[in-house]
Amino acid sequence: MKCLSYTQFFEVIANKTRLRIIESLFRSPKSVTEICNDIKEEQSKVSHNLKILTDCSFSEFKKDGKKRVYSLNEKTIIPLMNIVDKHAASHCKKCQMLK
Amino acid sequence: MKCLSYTQFFEVIANKTRLRIIESLFRSPKSVTEICNDIKEEQSKVSHNLKILTDCSFSEFKKDGKKRVYSLNEKTIIPLMNIVDKHAASHCKKCQMLK
DNA sequence: ATAACATATGATTTTTATATCATATGAAAT
C-alpha cells in the first residue's frame, strides 16, 4: 500500500461509486462482474474504482480462475462507518426523527 | 446540521485546506484571522471552508465581539483520525519503517 | 492456436469541487 495522508485516505472513500462497491462487498465478496450486476454499473468504471480501493487496502482480491474475487477490509471500514452513524445520530435532527 | 450521507460526510474532510484547519483548531480554538495566520491561507478561503465544516458539525463557533472563535467537534474528529492512523500502521510498509 | 470470457488500463471528455476576487454584512470604536 502506498503511504496515505489523511486527505488521500478520505478521498478514497468520499465517492459515491466506491461507497456502493463497499456496501456490495460488505454483503458478500464478489467478482467484478457480480459487483457490476449488483450495483448496476459498467465494468470499466467498477474496475477503475476497485483499483483505487485496493491500492489503499480498503479491499483485496484473490484469484479464482479467470475471475478476481474482491472482499472488504472490514477492520477499517466497519469502525469508520460506526463513527459516521454516531456523528449523524448526535448532530442531525432529521436523522433522530427517523428513529 | 443537514442530514449527511456517507459520501457527504467524507467529502467534507477529504480536503487539504479543511484538514489543515482541523489540525489548527485541534491545537487550540481560534478566530478566523488567527487560523489564517496559523495556516497561511487567505481569509475568504478559510471562511468558505469553515462554513462547510460547521454546517456538518465538524466545528462550531462562539461569538466574541466582532470575532468568531471556532473550535473542533473532537468527539467525531479524534476517533476518526485514530482509525486512519491504525489503518496506515497495519497496511503501509513505509509507515511501519518510520516507527 | 484460436476463440471466448473476465478484467485491467490508457486517453479523453465530462463533471464536480476548489480557489479566487470583489463585495457585502456586522460589530465595535471614534
Next chain:
DNA sequence: ATTTCATATGATATAAAAATCATATGTTAT
C-alpha cells in the same frame, strides 16, 4: 454617523476527479 476591523457570501475562473470509450491483457476451454 462614519470609519475600521472581522468575517461572510456570491459569482466566476481554475483545477481536480470521475466517467467513458476503446483497447489491451490474462485465463480457460475448444
